[in-house]
Amino acid sequence: MKMIVAILQPHRLETVREALASVGVHGMTASEAQGYGRQGGHKEIYRGAEYEIHFVPKVKIEVAVSDNDEDRAVEAIQTAAQTGRIGDGKIFVMDLSRAVRIRTGEVGEEAL
Template identity: 50%
Template sequence: MKLISAVVQPSALDPVKNALDEVGVTGMTIVDAKGRGAQSGKVEVYRSQRVKVDFLPKILIEIVVTDEKLDTALGAIEEAARTGAIGDGKIWVTDVLQVIRVRTGEKGPEAVQ
């Protein structure tokens, strides 16, 4: 089991959700986030003042998937979130030791989806 953490533009949330739906991945957690990447935020003009924005609004999507679903899910997220512009986002993957569905007590891969 793997945890996919995807930080994407807020506008990419619906496309990513729909793309994951299409490959049978429904469970996810969404967190409103702020972040900075290689550009360290960016300088924007606001009321004719140059304003340094340190952190830009992003959405963090956390999805636990089985190992079999990992590559499919990653492909779906990547394709749905890509516009080609700076700040499209970043995705990383970590190992998950255990998942428990509270209602049934199921554990492991059976508890994921």
Template identity: 45%
Template sequence: MKLIIAYIQPHKLEEVKKALAEANVAKMSVTNSLGCGAQAGYHESYRGVEFDVNLLKKIRLEIAVNEEYAKKTIETIVNSAKTGNIGDGKIFVLPLEECIRIRTGETGHDAIG
């Protein structure tokens, strides 16, 4: 089992969700996030006050998958979130030690679905 954490551009969320649904990956958590990386933010002026905006809006996806879906899930996110510009995001893949479905008590492979 793997836990896939992806940070993507907010405007790509619907496209990524649609692509994942077509790849039969429908279970995910989505969170608004702020962060910075190589993009490093930008400089802005508001009513004569200058300031740096270095925490940019991102979307964090968390998707728990069985081993056989990991590669397909990662490829789907990359292909649907990619614009080719700096700031497209990152994907982290972590081993998932255990998963428990609260409603039924199922564990492991069966609990992810």
């Protein structure tokens, strides 16, 4: 099993959710996040004054998938989240050692 953590542009969340659903991945956790990567934040102007925004608003999603689904899921996220502009985000994949469905006690891929 793999845990996919992806940092997205907030407005791509819905597209990514649809893309994952269409490749058979059901279930994810999304949270609002702030961060910066190589672009190092951005600038906003209020009343003529420039403000340096170091931490840009992002959405972080966490998706647990079976080993078989990993490639399809990563590709779906990458395609759906891409705008081609700086700040599109990152995808990280980690090994997942254990999963438990709390309601039934099922473990492993059964629990996903």
